[in-house]
Amino acid sequence: MNTLEPTTTLPDTAVEPAVAIEHLQVRIPVDGSPAPVIHDVTLTIGRGEAVGLVGESGSGKSMTARALMRMLPDGAEVHGAIRFEGEDVQEMSPRRLRAYRASSIAMIYQNPHAHINPLRTVGDFLVEGLCQVQKVPRREAEQKVVALLVAVGIADGARRLSQYPHELSGGLLQRVMIAAALATEPDVILADEPTTALDVTTQEEVIAILREAQVQRGLSILLITHDLDLAGAACDRLAVMYAGQVVEVADGAGLVERPLHPYSAGLLAARPEIGVRARLRTVPGRPASGFEVGDGCVFAERCAFVTEQCVSERPQLRSLEGRQVACHRAEELDGVLLPLADGPVGADAPGQDKEPS
Numbered sequence: 388m389n390t391l392e393p394t395t396t397l398p399d400t401a402v403e404p405a406v407a408i409e410h411l412q413v414r415i416p417v418d419g420s421p422a423p424v425i426h427d428v429t430l431t432i433g434r435g436e437a438v439g440l441v442g443e444s445g446s447g448k449s450m451t452a453r454a455l456m457r458m459l460p461d462g463a464e465v466h467g468a469i470r471f472e473g474e475d476v477q478e479m480s481p482r483r484l485r486a487y488r489a490s491s492i493a494m495i496y497q498n499p500h501a502h503i504n505p506l507r508t509v510g511d512f513l514v515e516g517l518c519q520v521q522k523v524p525r526r527e528a529e530q531k532v533v534a535l536l537v538a539v540g541i542a543d544g545a546r547r548l549s550q551y552p553h554e555l556s557g558g559l560l561q562r563v564m565i566a567a568a569l570a571t572e573p574d575v576i577l578a579d580e581p582t583t584a585l586d587v588t589t590q591e592e593v594i595a596i597l598r599e600a601q602v603q604r605g606l607s608i609l610l611i612t613h614d615l616d617l618a619g620a621a622c623d624r625l626a627v628m629y630a631g632q633v634v635e636v637a638d639g640a641g642l643v644e645r646p647l648h649p650y651s652a653g654l655l656a657a658r659p660e661i662g663v664r665a666r667l668r669t670v671p672g673r674p675a676s677g678f679e680v681g682d683g684c685v686f687a688e689r690c691a692f693v694t695e696q697c698v699s700e701r702p703q704l705r706s707l708e709g710r711q712v713a714c715h716r717a718e719e720l721d722g723v724l725l726p727l728a729d730g731p732v733g734a735d736a737p738g739q740d741k742e743p744s
């Protein structure tokens with residue numbers, strides 16, 4: 388039935404993407420035996436591109452970022468390719484890995500308070516890396532970080548340097564973390580739920596700062612979030628992840644107007660409508676983690692369109708209509724999977740009692 392072959396080459400048209408992850412699989416030891424947390428992640432981030440990695444909690448978004456930093460839990464087994472500017476991250480020597488983490492790629496986390504030493508000043512935190520790793524004299528480093536603090540919207544940066552983390556609000560501290568990430572002049576920033584702990588107004592400001600850094604500095608950004616609207620507003624392309632697999636990649640507008648994967652449609656239908664935030668819908672069923680899925684499609688158990696083929700054979704990410712989707716029935720469901728206002732995903736669409744295609 389499927390006329391299109393699974394993708395075997397990188398999806399981007401760009402020359403060499405900054406980051407290329409191909410068929411990543413990760414197993415981590417749980418009670419002594421390896422358990423799969425990532426089944427199949429294929430994803431590129433072009434130079435200067437912002438990609439949103441979207442999916443419910445437990446789908447493996449943070450694990451993907453950790454794999455890219457080569458910071459997986461002890462005993463993790465990794466298969467597939469993770470390349471930075473064409474270089475295999477798995478093969479980096481300890482020395483090369485230190486340099487990579489110090490100046491090529493930087494991470495911003497959900498809870499800045501958990502990732503900063505509470506006993507040291509903001510100034511020490513910010514200049515330390517520049518002085519120690521990049522051998523910049525302290526005074527010069529301070530001037531540089533004050534300029535960076537201005538760039539992330541902290542006008543009185545010089546005063547902030549003598550403050551301690553607990554004296555700053557979550558929003559201010561997250562800006563400090565972004566300044567710290569920018570200080571190393573990385574090529575790629577991985578932002579893992581950077582605004583989840585912040586109020587809505589501060590969220591928007593932090594996203595605007597990241598977006599500006601992307602444009603002004605030509606940064607590549609991976610924005611990890613469970614918030615589809617946020618990702619759509621902040622990113623050039625979105626990758627939707629479910630239970631350890633990337634199931635759809637599309638530009639934000641394309642995804643919202645015409646989702647190709649039933650899970651993407653489910654996420655869209657589950658969004659709170661503007662002004663109707665009180666009534667949150669969810670994708671029917673419980674989110675699965677990579678541990679729990681069988682041989683078939685990772686979404687089969689929750690999918691309204693499941694067939695026998697879906698249960699027995701895992702669909703790979705393949706190109707379709709200028710995007711990528713991992714669904715056996717994507718051609719049939721194209722145009723049918725509109726985010727519905729009410730009820731389960733695709734209630735009026737071709738149903739599950741159909742013969743396997």
Ligand SMILES: Nc1ncnc2c1ncn2[C@@H]1O[C@H](COP(=O)(O)OP(=O)(O)O)[C@@H](O)[C@H]1O
Pocket residue numbers: 415416417424442443444445446447448449450451460676677678
């Ligand atoms: N250190 C760990 N040991 C065992 N399982 C883990 C560990 N960290 C995460 N997991 C599991 O791996 C899966 C993916 O987790 P994660 O990448 O954190 O998801 P996400 O960031 O999308 O919420 C989840 O099922 C989670 O429970």
Ligand SMILES: [Mg+2]
Pocket residue numbers: 448449450579
């Ligand atoms: Mg996470």
